[in-house]
Amino acid sequence: MAARMSRRGLLGLGAAGAAAVGAGVVAANTLFDEPPVAHAASTADPFPFYGEHQAGIVTPSQDRLHFVSFDVTTDKRAELAELLQEWTAAAARLTQGEQAGPFGAVGGAPEAAPDDTGEALGLPASGLTLTVGFGGSLFDDRFGLAGKRPPALADLPKFPGEQLIPEISGGDLCVQACAHxxxxxxxxxxxxxxxxxxxxxxxxxxxxxxxxxxxSRAQATPRNLMGFKDGTANLKLEDTDLLREQLWAAREDGAAWMAGGSYLVTRKIRMTVETWDRTSLAEQEQIFGRNKGEGAPLHGKKEFDTLDFDAVGPDGKPAIAADAHVRLAHPSFHGNAHLLRRGYNFVDGSDGLGRLDAGLFFIAYQRDPRKQFVPVQLSLAKDDPLNEYIKHVSSGLFACPPGVRDAGDYWGRTLFE
Structure with a gap:
């Protein structure tokens, strides 16, 4: 059998050193309070694949995303389980900078299709994480899984103002690939x-x-395409107690096979950036409730100043308006509901009318969307003035199972037991 070809090995030390542009990051304790795991020291290096939880959730957010939703076309349960085992084996290789199959792109028989497509030969692992999830439609009568559908995987309600396109919503399976x-x-x-x-x-x-x-608190807060810092109050991997309470599913939640997993909500949110770009700075800041430069609350000076919704401005009116985005989304108004967000900007060309097809691909993980995402989004959908500039066109909800513990395990094994 031909030996595996490592992409990182092909690069050699020189290229790996040149790619070491990222600062070191810290790792979260697991649900079981295990010692922190050493994470990638540079943007070229790999993150661990095996663990109690899937990588790509609390992993420090990488710069690039390719998210895909699949429909399952086989109706055989055994074939679905086999596919998840094959995917897991490939993911374990890919995330460590290796090729998808044991023979790679060039190591097999010339008359056979390669084990790997080859376009990543010579590239390092680049912090790749792969995270899998199961949509509600997987729990129909095809595979005998209906009785295992988690209560927290209840269909999302229809939110006011959304204009969802069915063809780019939902799906049986999803895979989130993040890398630098x-x-x-x-x-x-x-x-x-x-x-x-x-x-x-x-x-x-x-x-x-x-x-x-x-x-992670080791990362600076990035900006969305509206130019504002996004996710200042996001859950962080260092928030061990909050992660246990708000992020990771537990056996007592009604689906024992999901213990250690999390629930993923995706929303493709198109922004009418041309209209936004003609809006005054004062109005933009009032809509968000933060200033555009520093990201500070309108009553404060620094990004991480505590939000004070009772503070008043020089005119005697609330410094943060009652319908400001930061107020409507704040945990204190939703039973202390937090989300772990790891969304991305997108630009998908133009719409044919001279406008950019651009916006935010929202990604949020949580323990129970019924108690976290749904109440927050209902509040935003009804009252957020930002709705004048955005449109929700795609939606997804997936149950992301616990992590793969070792080479004998696979994505979703607990579901098929």
């Missing part, structure tokens, strides 16, 4: 789709760039 190199992320998704041929088909996919949230 877009070619590495695309390569990973391409190879999983190749492996799944005949068992799954791509329903929709989304490329993203410029992460719009920080998932």
């Amino acid at each position: 190199d877009p070619q590495v992320a695309v390569h990973a998704i391409r190879n999983l789709a190749r492996i799944g041929f005949g068992k799954v088909s791509v329903r929709w996919s989304q490329l993203g760039f410029g992460r719009t949230s920080s998932t």
Whole structure:
């Protein structure tokens, strides 16, 4: 059998050193308070694949995204479980900078299709993480899984003002690929789709760039395409107690197989950036409730100043308006509901009318969307003045199972037991 070819090995130390532009990051304690795991020291290096939880959730957010939703085309339960095992084996290789299959792109028989598509040869791991989720539609009568559908995977309600496009919403399975190199992320998704041929088909996919949230305090808060810092109050991997309470599913939640997993909500939010760009700075800041430069609350000076919703401005009116985005979304108005966001900007060309097809691909993880995402989004959908400039066109909800513990485990094993 031909030896595996490591992409990182092909680069050599010189290229790996040149890519070491990222600062070191810290790792979260697991749900079971295990010692922190050493994470990637540079943007070229890999993150661990095995663990209690899937990588790509509390992992410090990478710069690029390729998200894909699949429809399962086989009706055989055994084939679905087999696919998840094949995907897991490939993901374990890919995330460590190796090729998707044991023979790689050039190591197999010339008359056979390669084990890897080859476009990532010579590239490092680039912090690639792959995270899988199961949509509600997977729990129909095809695979005998209906009785295992988690209560927290209840269909999202219809929110006021949304204009969802069915063809780019939902799906049986999803895979989130995040990396610091877009070619590495695309390569990973391409190879999983190749492996799944005949068992799954791509329903929709989304490329993203410029992460719009920080998932670690070692990261600066990024900006969305409206120019504002996004996710200042986001859950962080250092918030161990909050993660246990707000992020990770537990056995007592009604689906024992999801213990250690999390629930993923995606929303493609198109922005009418041309209209926004003609809006005065004062109005933009009033809509968000923060200033555009520093990201500070309108009553404060620094980004992380505590929000004071009772503070008044020089005119005697509330410094942060009652319908400001930061107020409507704040945990204190929603039973202390927090979200761990790791969304991305997108620009998908133009709409044919001279306007950019651009916006935010919103990604949020939580323990129970019924108690977290749904009440927050209902409040925003009804009262947020930002709705004049945005439109929700895609939606997804997926149950992301616990992590893969070792080479004998696989994504979703607890579901099929």
